[in-house]
Amino acid sequence: MSLTLDDHDRALLDGEAGPASQQAMRILTRMGELFGAESMIDISRAHIDSSIYLGLAGLEFAERLADQGAKVAVPTTLNVSGLDEHGWQAWSVPPDWAENARRQMAAYVRMGCLPTWTCAPYQTEHAPSFGEQIAWGESNAIVYANSVLGARTERYPDFLDTCAALTGRVPAYGLHLEANRAGEILFPLTGLPEPLQHEDALYPVLGFFIGGAAGDRVPVIDGMETRPTDDQLKALGAAAASSGNVGLFHWVGVTPEASTREAAFHGRPPASTIMVSMDELRRAREHLVTARGGELDMVVLGSPHFSLNEFRALAPLLEGERRHPRVEFLVTTSRAAAHLARQAGLLDSFEAFGGRLTVDTCILASPMLPSNIRRLMTNSGKYAYYAPGMLNAEVAFGSLADCVRSAIEGRVVVDEALWNA
Amino acid sequence: MERLARARLLVGTAAEGEALVSPEPLSFWGGYDHLTGEIIDRRHPLTGARAAGRILALPYARGSSTTTAVLLEAVRAGTAPAAILTTEADTFFALASIVAEEMYRKPFAVGVVESEGFARLRTGQWLRLEDDGTIYFVR
Numbered sequence: 135m136s137l138t139l140d141d142h143d144r145a146l147l148d149g150e151a152g153p154a155s156q157q158a159m160r161i162l163t164r165m166g167e168l169f170g171a172e173s174m175i176d177i178s179r180a181h182i183d184s185s186i187y188l189g190l191a192g193l194e195f196a197e198r199l200a201d202q203g204a205k206v207a208v209p210t211t212l213n214v215s216g217l218d219e220h221g222w223q224a225w226s227v228p229p230d231w232a233e234n235a236r237r238q239m240a241a242y243v244r245m246g247c248l249p250t251w252t253c254a255p256y257q258t259e260h261a262p263s264f265g266e267q268i269a270w271g272e273s274n275a276i277v278y279a280n281s282v283l284g285a286r287t288e289r290y291p292d293f294l295d296t297c298a299a300l301t302g303r304v305p306a307y308g309l310h311l312e313a314n315r316a317g318e319i320l321f322p323l324t325g326l327p328e329p330l331q332h333e334d335a336l337y338p339v340l341g342f343f344i345g346g347a348a349g350d351r352v353p354v355i356d357g358m359e360t361r362p363t364d365d366q367l368k369a370l371g372a373a374a375a376s377s378g379n380v381g382l383f384h385w386v387g388v389t390p391e392a393s394t395r396e397a398a399f400h401g402r403p404p405a406s407t408i409m410v411s412m413d414e415l416r417r418a419r420e421h422l423v424t425a426r427g428g429e430l431d432m433v434v435l436g437s438p439h440f441s442l443n444e445f446r447a448l449a450p451l452l453e454g455e456r457r458h459p460r461v462e463f464l465v466t467t468s469r470a471a472a473h474l475a476r477q478a479g480l481l482d483s484f485e486a487f488g489g490r491l492t493v494d495t496c497i498l499a500s501p502m503l504p505s506n507i508r509r510l511m512t513n514s515g516k517y518a519y520y521a522p523g524m525l526n527a528e529v530a531f532g533s534l535a536d537c538v539r540s541a542i543e544g545r546v547v548v549d550e551a552l553w554n555a
Numbered sequence: 556m557e558r559l560a561r562a563r564l565l566v567g568t569a570a571e572g573e574a575l576v577s578p579e580p581l582s583f584w585g586g587y588d589h590l591t592g593e594i595i596d597r598r599h600p601l602t603g604a605r606a607a608g609r610i611l612a613l614p615y616a617r618g619s620s621t622t623t624a625v626l627l628e629a630v631r632a633g634t635a636p637a638a639i640l641t642t643e644a645d646t647f648f649a650l651a652s653i654v655a656e657e658m659y660r661k662p663f664a665v666g667v668v669e670s671e672g673f674a675r676l677r678t679g680q681w682l683r684l685e686d687d688g689t690i691y692f693v694r
Contacts, residue, residue, distance in 0.1 A: 189631070191632075194658065291620050293623055349615075350580075350615055376618050
């Protein structure tokens with residue numbers, strides 16, 4: 135079968151709506167042909183990851199389109215940029231980088247995108263509904279939209295997300311199609327103590343393990359007495375999409391396409407089964423950590439971007455306390471979540487503690503950290519996964535409470551009891 | 556020249572270079588320095604190796620959507636691999652090469668190799684990838 139185009143697709147391909155949507159449609163149809171799509175389908179929204187500034191190529195891509203008059207065809211949110219637009223001067227961002235990153239932000243806004251600047255668009259009013267066909271970039275957002283919300287997006291790489299947004303059309307392949315959403319590997323959880331099941335720190339570690347073991351197959355988790363929170367599912371998905379290629383997971387009794395194990399596997403038996411016990415989790419946790427004990431330079435929370443509920447969990451832990459003078463205490467979040475947290479009074483104890491906020495970006499997407507930050511601690515599996523290579527820093531991993539305690543004491547303090555049960 | 560394996564070429568044309576091979580997938584975001592062409596994922600077996608101009612063989616791209624943007628920067632900077640061979644047809648690598656062609660007329664070869672052929676590839680082999688996808692061991 136070859137790719138069938140409709141009249142509108144062909145008109146775009148012929149350049150009837152201008153050079154930008156022509157190029158976008160050319161790239162989309164070429165991908166559709168290469169990967170066996172039989173048709174193109176409509177999407178209702180897009181999330182563009184290409185907003186992250188890395189260098190001149192990405193900037194040229196964005197400005198060339200914007201200069202050609204490109205406009206998005208569907209409501210389109212923007213991922214993090216390379217810059218906290220109004221707060222970068224407080225950090226070590228080189229001014230020439232800031233100028234280029236700002237130009238890249240401006241180019242996407244000129245195309246009509248919404249300036250959301252967040253890697254957690256599913257925690258804004260732009261979250262998709264169950265069954266919606268969408269085109270999202272950003273690995274953690276993709277896995278959340280597919281798994282937790284039941285929307286349908288293929289794993290969009292940078293630039294293809296932009297092409298989808300400019301045309302409102304995508305090739306019908308990958309996770310857009312029902313048949314490709316079936317579970318493939320079963321991960322039964324065995325012998326996880328109940329206190330650990332309630333603990334946020336479990337979820338990045340579980341995600342890190344499952345991502346590494348599942349590779350590019352669809353994992354199905356089964357066996358848990360409690361229902362994870364949305365933020366716990368977000369942490370799991372972000373870690374699984376870092377250590378593996380996970381664009382969709384199912385969790386029996388938790389996620390919407392997995393009311394039963396049979397439903398998760400579309401009635402077929404699992405291709406393989408990988409048991410998850412405390413041994414696997416302890417090993418995964420060991421693997422996630424490169425700094426063991428010692429003095430800390432920074433505690434950083436918020437990858438994916440901190441949510442209002444996460445601010446709500448953090449605020450009481452900071453009450454009446456103060457960070458160690460050597461330790462930076464940073465939360466990375468979206469403008470929207472920061473605004474809501476302030477209105478809810480959740481930043482009072484945070485500021486008294488000596489905490490700092492960065493919006494629009496994160497420590498991986500912006501060269502904001504001074505070079506003396508060599509040892510970080512985080513509760514984020516995604517930060518822990520990427521920081522050693524990208525920041526040349528050692529990283530410690532702990533729960534939210536561990537992170538706060540460590541910021542106060544100025545050294546890595548982790549409650550090991552949870553993991554040694 | 557010994558015929559080593561056969562690739563299904565998705566994008567790009569013939570390439571030649573020294574092989575850099577790993578059974579571990581790689582995210583280029585956080586895993587590849589586009590200024591130098593060095594692999595920087597400290598958890599990856601190829602960490603510290605330079606992939607610029609080489610034939611990089613990996614099962615598929617791991618993780619981040621930004622892999623394609625890092626590759627486009629590398630193409631612009633002249634630090635991209637000459638070819639990327641995978642065991643699974645990989646949308647990220649294919650898209651990066653298509654956009655490199657659209658932007659700079661510089662696609663790199665992206666090919667899929669069946670796993671028996673992939674198993675014959677070794678780091679350090681000098682390989683030639685022909686237009687028809689045949690992979691020759693040169694030396």
